[in-house]
Amino acid sequence: MKAKLKDYIEIIFTDAPQTHRAHELKEEMYTDLCEKYDDLVAEGKTPAAAYHAVISGVGDIGELIEELKKEAGTRASEPVREKADEPRRARFYTPEEREIMRKYKNRCAVMSAVAVAMYILCWLPLVLLSVLIENSEVGSIVGLVVMFVMIAAATSLFIIQGMTKPEFMREKAKDDDDDDDDDDDTPRNKKGEKHPVYKAISGALWCLTVVVYLGVSFLSGAWHITWLIFLIATAIDNIIKACFELRS
């Protein structure tokens, strides 16, 4: 129900300028309305009745929006221009959500940095081991294995990032997409929408396919047959796609 309150606030603030002040006001209203809602429920109202009582008590905020607009307009025009570059319908976040978001972003930054470093350095063990170890065949096999492990680890870091993204942030991303699609609302956009996790896995799969193909081909020298790896990869990709479509 509180999520509905939040949505309601978003709706009545649709015309408000995207200023810091408007953001604060939304947050202030959300905490106040939540407390009112809790009180009404504690008094014995059903959640639905409490929600409607809260909503009907808000009144017409048209004047307030006008004030906010005036305020945004009277400030020097530079900052307003800056604000216009912000996402069109920036959602406001509750304090808990902001905390989760901050943590998620920090984690993502670390994970991306490590993953990219691994991608960049994955050839190093292969080269070093083949140079350092006398028996070059063992060296190159070990190096290759280490390289694959590094690539796999780096790729899974990216996949984990996509999968652990908080629900409310995904919703926002989807909202934004919808906004962008408003002008050409063809069915293709709705149908061709790919699951983010599938996209990540598919991307990783094709990278790995190329690596496996080159690795196996160089090691075995069986170039005439190794291209089949691509057919296998296509099959795997489609199976994964089918799994996601069945699930949704």
Place this chain on the structure above:
Amino acid sequence: MSITADLIRGHTDTIILAALMSEDSYGYRISRMISKQTDGLFEMKEATLYTAFKRLEEQGYISSYWGEEGTGARRRYYAITATGREAYRRLMNEWAAAEALIDKLINPPVLDGDYT
């Protein structure tokens, strides 16, 4: 009721300043206090309340700050300033003068001998 609400609306600022005279408070607490004081006969709309907060803050009658609550939720508190206290006293005097005047105007004049 709606006429009463209209009459009261003209005094929103005074009501809010009065609520803040004794201690700092936040939006919902003030609106709850108002409906309790009037036994639920008058409820201030949130729209009216926040518009008034904004206006009073611009006039320098109140100031606001974010207070941290135990649960992690931020709450915007309002405090009355020295100019605000002055304004409150002035508004109270104005109200007393207006009340006396209106009382005189709307009470039917005592008919005396001149009209008969």
